Amino acid sequence: MARILRAKLLFTGDGKLIPNGMIRINEVGRIQDIGYEIKSDELPIEEYEALCPGFINTHCHLELSHLKGKVPMHGGLHQFIPSLQSQRDMSEARILEAIEEWDQRMRAQGIVAVGDISNSHHSLACKKNSEIYYHSFIELFGLRSHKAEEIINNGLTLRAKFIEAGESSSLVPHSPYSVSESLFELIRKNEKVGPFSIHNQESEGEILMFEKGEGPLKKMLTDFGNEESSLVQKGESSLNYSLPYLDPKINLLLVHNTFTSRKDIEDAEERHPNLYWCFCPNANWYIEKKLPNIPLFMELGVNCTLGTDSLASNHNLSILSEMQLIQENYPDIKTQELIKWACKNGAMFLELSNKGVFKEGAQPGINEIKGLEDEGKLTKDSAISRVF
Numbered sequence: 032m033a034r035i036l037r038a039k040l041l042f043t044g045d046g047k048l049i050p051n052g053m054i055r056i057n058e059v060g061r062i063q064d065i066g067y068e069i070k071s072d073e074l075p076i077e078e079y080e081a082l083c084p085g086f087i088n089t090h091c092h093l094e095l096s097h098l099k100g101k102v103p104m105h106g107g108l109h110q111f112i113p114s115l116q117s118q119r120d121m122s123e124a125r126i127l128e129a130i131e132e133w134d135q136r137m138r139a140q141g142i143v144a145v146g147d148i149s150n151s152h153h154s155l156a157c158k159k160n161s162e163i164y165y166h167s168f169i170e171l172f173g174l175r176s177h178k179a180e181e182i183i184n185n186g187l188t189l190r191a192k193f194i195e196a197g198e199s200s201s202l203v204p205h206s207p208y209s210v211s212e213s214l215f216e217l218i219r220k221n222e223k224v225g226p227f228s229i230h231n232q233e234s235e236g237e238i239l240m241f242e243k244g245e246g247p248l249k250k251m252l253t254d255f256g257n258e259e260s261s262l263v264q265k266g267e268s269s270l271n272y273s274l275p276y277l278d279p280k281i282n283l284l285l286v287h288n289t290f291t292s293r294k295d296i297e298d299a300e301e302r303h304p305n306l307y308w309c310f311c312p313n314a315n316w317y318i319e320k321k322l323p324n325i326p327l328f329m330e331l332g333v334n335c336t337l338g339t340d341s342l343a344s345n346h347n348l349s350i351l352s353e354m355q356l357i358q359e360n361y362p363d364i365k366t367q368e369l370i371k372w373a374c375k376n377g378a379m380f381l382e383l384s385n386k387g388v389f390k391e392g393a394q395p396g397i398n399e400i401k402g403l404e405d406e407g408k409l410t411k412d413s414a415i416s417r418v419f
């Protein structure tokens with residue numbers, strides 16, 4: 032049966048806010064009408080405080096959900112990664128259980144689609160049966176050039192499992208500092224479909240390593256047994272180094288951007304017309320105790336999206352909680368803008384044309400947000416729930 036929903040604040044997902052807006056949906060949640068006053072055909076009108084489309088979490092590592100609370104906070108990326116590596120041993124049953132639990136929690140918190148990093152097959156069974164749409168980034172890393180063939184072959188084998196299960200996926204590099212030139216080259220040759228994703232400028236150590244050949248990230252990599260000669264030191268930014276390996280015709284997500292400068296953004300936008308800049312502020316706070324300069328990205332008018340990263344570096348997988356942290360630190364950013372990043376921009380990145388926006392014919396999922404101030408500002412008490 033059709034339903035009519037009215038919200039004091041109707042966030043349409045593309046940056047607009049309609050006060051006292053209404054939508055009509057059919058029994059499968061498809062939008063039939065949207066506006067100020069729509070024909071109710073005698074149907075009761077359901078009243079809400081605020082509504083918005085389902086969220087797109089563009090960066091997650093669902094397979095790390097069992098690591099919640101296991102990695103110490105604020106140690107910096109050079110301590111976070113070794114701590115993560117030492118925690119990876121856990122029974123497969125516990126890993127799978129945590130994946131199932133958090134897939135359902137994400138859906139309950141209004142998330143309808145996820146761009147999810149996979150280093151293993153652990154999340155595959157869950158994704159196949161989930162209500163959430165997943166695109167899996169089969170992520171590869173390795174600095175030893177002679178291992179590059181073996182790494183790509185393992186990636187292709189894992190990718191084949193996702194294809195066989197009918198799951199959307201693509202092979203991607205982990206980050207500029209963890210992938211050899213030979214492996215970058217092999218990924219470029221073997222992967223022609225997207226979208227793509229790469230961790231970008233998450234720590235100051237990454238900047239120091241690329242531009243000066245020093246710092247804590249470089250030390251971490253040599254402590255892992257990598258030859259100093261295998262580490263990249265180009266005297267240029269890590270972003271400049273990695274971009275030429277990534278086809279500019281294919282959507283690319285740059286994840287974190289905590290230490291990205293104005294020049295980095297301008298240069299990258301010039302070289303790559305299909306860039307999306309993903310912020311995971313809770314994870315940045317957890318690991319580095321620092322946030323990206325988000326107003327700078329807005330000033331330059333680039334496409335922003337939101338992600339939760341993993342439970343190894345976050346207390347929740349909630350897009351609303353990411354929006355709350357951003358607005359708390361940058362109070363001038365309006366809620367409708369943050370919702371646009373979480374909805375329309377995320378859907379554009381993953382090429383999901385029927386999600387992200389309340390428009391006729393779309394089936395974007397519907398969320399209620401409660402606990403907003405009058406003009407729509409989020410508060411500490413704001414809460415999200417799923418209406419459809």
Ligand SMILES: [Zn+2]
Pocket residue numbers: 090091092148230286340341
């Ligand atoms: Zn990540």
